[in-house]
Amino acid sequence: MRFQLLGPLSLADGTETVVLAPSRPTNLLAALLLHANGVVSADYLQQAIWGEEQPATAKAALQTCVMRLRRLFVKHGVTETPIEAVPGGYRIGAGPRTLDLIAFRDQVARASTEHEPEAELHLLKDALSLWQGATLANVRSDVLHRDVVPRLVEERLRAVERVCDLHLALDRCGDALVDLWDVTRAHPGYERFHEQLIEALYRTGRQAEALAEYRRIKEYLLDELGVDPSPALRRLELAILRGDDLGPARSGQGAPGRLALPAPPPAAVEPRSPLVAPVPVVPSFTGRAAEVAAMTARLTEPRDEAVTVLLSGAPGIGKSALAAHVAHLVRDAFPGGRLLVRMTDPHGAPRAPGEVAAEIAAALRDRRAEDRALLVLDDVTDAEQVRPLLPVGPGGAAVVTSRMGLAGLIATHGGWVHRLSVFAPQESHQLLHTVLGPERAGAEPDAVRRLAELCGHFPLALRIAAARLLTRPELRLADGADWLAGDPVARLALPDSPDMSVDRVLAGALGRLDPRLAEVFGRLGALPPEFRAEDCGGIEGIEGADEAEETLERLADSGLLEAGPPGPYRMHGLLRRYARRSAERSVERTAERTAERSVERNADRTRPTEKV
Known part of the structure; x- marks a missing residue:
């Protein structure tokens, strides 16, 4: 029996396929399979089944859904992939033979290791053949379609892009056109596909159609997004107007008689695990000059022993961006590679040290023993999670980012600590000027200052606000600030990137706490x-001075408060807004639960009793 996610959720056995009817158990199965072989928390499963408005009995109802799903498995003879109840949630095991998504990813990974273009193309086409229509068309879960399905579609588009690259490199422009006509119309904002389509048209002698296609995508980008075509598209138009030869590069750049193929897309050359990858470059990085200088000096100084640098601070404060930026600056000092290692899964749950260690070893298996490597261990949840991974080898280094203070780790393993706070006002202004452009930001200096204040000088909030304004080039910054002021916590979010949301990030941070x-x-x-x-003293949940100090210390260690004894504690402005909003929600939930219990009691009183 095989599960199929790359289309309507279905069960396949040989030539017979059963498409599951939309239902809560179907939502549950989709959520489990999308995170196969990992623990999926009960909270996440409840969100996947019911969305944000969950019934008061959601926990018990989840257990009922699991029972119904197990009965469905029995009905269809599913015996090799049981649903396991584990601490914190549920898990379903699967492999390439039993789940098409895993088979697809395995095929793409195998293709990335092929040196022969024909073999790579064959593997990629096999992988793409597993897609059977609109992903999860029969799954009625807003959470999954919002958070997971777009990532799956992106994986497919990267594979299609690579197939078209290979067709063009093999001088099979006609084959490329078959795919490109469809994907350019289905995904008009994906510029690389338009670039490939224009090249394929031109190389098959259809210059007028190629230039018409360029004008069409240029008009779309200007009208819909307010941006110009990419430099690659503009260079392609110029080459066509000049009549340049765009045929594939032949022998002379590689082995005799072999095609010089374009490099695979970034996803194809990353390690197998999406949670261990080369450190990315941070665009438009600004601020943190003192921290950058200190970290760069410590990571590049000659030494034989390993070094550890800890970046701690509130969620959204810019720890990951700083770590990635510094890792890029010191790249020449680490010829063994620089890896970004995510220490939590997509749901925010901590990953097991043994699992992470195995993935790091696989990613660095081709490294020479004498080559130093740098690990960015991102979003560590506690000291015990990271201790087994340190030290990282002679001369190597680890940059650890965490919302927690991790004083115990520093006490046992040493290292340097940088606790990040919000940007200074001038740093916030610099970031907005860099991202929005000096002309637009310079024209409204008062609005720039107000935007920075509304964002609480938090780097994440500033980047979200700047990104929203970039997609609305005609909007005055002052008008954008007025709109943001109405509800900064809720409105500091990007609709097409759920993870880029202040509310979501802070909710995730609180979700890790008691x-x-x-x-x-x-x-x-x-x-x-x-x-x-x-x-x-008047705060509910705190009794006595000793408990108050202990509670505040734990919140400070979690990055949600600053400073502390002997001075006062501080809560940053954006966090205070979120705290008040969180308290209001708690009161509303309590009132709703009270009302529900009242309705249930009244129903019990009016229900007729049976006569004995």
């Missing part, structure tokens, strides 16, 4: 920006 701590954090939003433990 629920009592999260409740207290919300109530602290009612206090002034600076306060001491003795000011918390």
Whole structure:
């Protein structure tokens, strides 16, 4: 029996295929399969099944859904992939033989290792043949279609892009056109496909059609997005107007008689695990000059022993961006490679050290022993998670990012600590000027200052605000600031990138805490920006001075408060807004639960009793 996700969710057995009817168990199965072989939390599964508006009985109803799904498995003879109840949630195991998504990814990974273009093309076509229509068309889960399906579509588009690259390199422009007509119309904003289509048309003698296609995509980009075509598209138009030869490069650049193929897309050359990848370049990085200088000096100084640098601070404060930026600056000092290692899964759950260590070893297996490597261990949840991964080898280095203080790690393994706070005002202004452009930002300096204040000088919030404004080039910055001021926490989000949301990031941070701590954090939003433990006497959930200090210390260690004894604690402006919003939601949920219980009690009183 085989599960199929790359199309309507279905069960296939030989030539027979059963498409599952839309239902809550179908939503549940999709959520489990999309994260096969990993633990999927009960909270996430409840969101996948019911969305944001979950019933009061969601926890019990989830167990009922699991029972119904197991009965469905029995009905269809599914015996090799049981649903396991594990601490924190559920898990389903699968492999390339039982799940088409895993088979697709395995085929793409195998293709990336092929040196012969024909063999690579064959593997990629086999992989793409597994897609059987609109992904999860029969799954009625807004959460999955919002958070997961776009990533799957992106994986498919990268494979299609590579297939078309190979067709063009093999001088099979006609074969490339078959795919390109469809994907350019289905995904008009994917410029690389238009570039390939224009090249294929021109190389098959259809110069007028190629130039017409260029004008069409140029008009689309200007009208719909307010941007010009990419430099690659503009260079292609110029080459066509000049009548340049765009035929494939032949022997002389590689082995005799072999084609010089374009490099595979980035996803094809990354390690097999999407959670261990080459460190990316951070676009338009600004600020943190002191930290950049100190980290660069410490990572590049001659030494034999390994070095550890810890970046801690609040969620959204820019730890990951700083780590990646510095890793790029010191690349020449680490010929063994620089890896970004995500220490949490896509749901925010901590990953097991053994699993991470195995993936790191696989990614660095071709490294020479004498070549130093740099690991960016991103979003570490506690000291125990990272201790087994340190030290990283003679002369190597690790940059650890964490919302937690991880003082215990530094006590046992040493290293340097940089606790990041919000940007200074001039750093915020510099970021907005860099991203928005000096002309637009310079024309409205007061609006730039107001935007920075509304964002609380948080790097994540600033980048979200700048990205929204970039996609609206005709909007005055002052008008954008007025709109943002209405509800900064909710409006600092990008609709097409769920992870780029202040509300979502902070909710995820609170979700890792003890629920009592999260409740207290919300109530602290009612206090002034600076306060001491003795000011918390009236806060529900805190009893006595000792408990107040312990609670505030734990919140400070989690990056949600700053400073502390002997001075006052501080809560940054954006976090205070979120804390008040969180407290309001808690009150609303309590009122709803009280109302539901009242309705249930009234129903019990009015229900007729049976006569014995």
